[in-house]
Amino acid sequence: MTTTLSQMFEVAAILGWKDVMRNGTGSMQVEHHQDDAGLLEYVKIWASSMRGHWDLVCDYGSRGTGLNFANGFYSADMTAMLDLVVRNQRSFSDSKPGRVANLIQVSLPTEAEQSRARSVMGEAMVNFLMPQGEAAILAACPDRRLQPR
Numbered sequence: 001m002t003t004t005l006s007q008m009f010e011v012a013a014i015l016g017w018k019d020v021m022r023n024g025t026g027s028m029q030v031e032h033h034q035d036d037a038g039l040l041e042y043v044k045i046w047a048s049s050m051r052g053h054w055d056l057v058c059d060y061g062s063r064g065t066g067l068n069f070a071n072g073f074y075s076a077d078m079t080a081m082l083d084l085v086v087r088n089q090r091s092f093s094d095s096k097p098g099r100v101a102n103l104i105q106v107s108l109p110t111e112a113e114q115s116r117a118r119s120v121m122g123e124a125m126v127n128f129l130m131p132q133g134e135a136a137i138l139a140a141c142p143d144r145r146l147q148p149r
Contacts, residue, residue, distance in 0.1 A: 002093040003120060005032065005085070006102050009043060012081040013106040014117040019075035020047050020057050021108075029054065030104040038100075040089050043082065047073070060086055081121060088128045
């Protein structure tokens with residue numbers, strides 16, 4: 001199965017939940033827009049702990065502005081995950097070609113959703129952060145864990 005940009009942003013929201021939704025309830029919303037070539041123009045993440053009221057958590061602009069947190073929000077994990085996804089955006093399939101605006105809503109994630117999100121992000125990290133030789137070994141032997149040297 002090929003992973004889309006929308007799915008990767010949903011995974012980042014699920015894994016960043018504990019940092020952003022401090023009271024544990026509410027929902028998050030991820031908005032991202034792609035241009036005609038399918039390249040990311042921006043990503044915005046919003047949080048709501050009260051129905052009908054959304055606070056900007058962060059935005060990631062394509063014009064070299066990087067990730068900017070707002071309204072007292074911050075997550076080192078979300079920063080790393082969004083950076084990984086944005087830097088490797090061409091590697092994720094796009095479910096809708098052409099100029100596209102996407103909106104993903106994320107509710108309190110279940111244990112199963114968190115587990116799946118960790119698996120998807122872990123696979124992305126192996127594919128994009130590890131040297132190719134180590135990534136190939138890990139992919140061929142998924143039960144084998146890399147040990148520190």
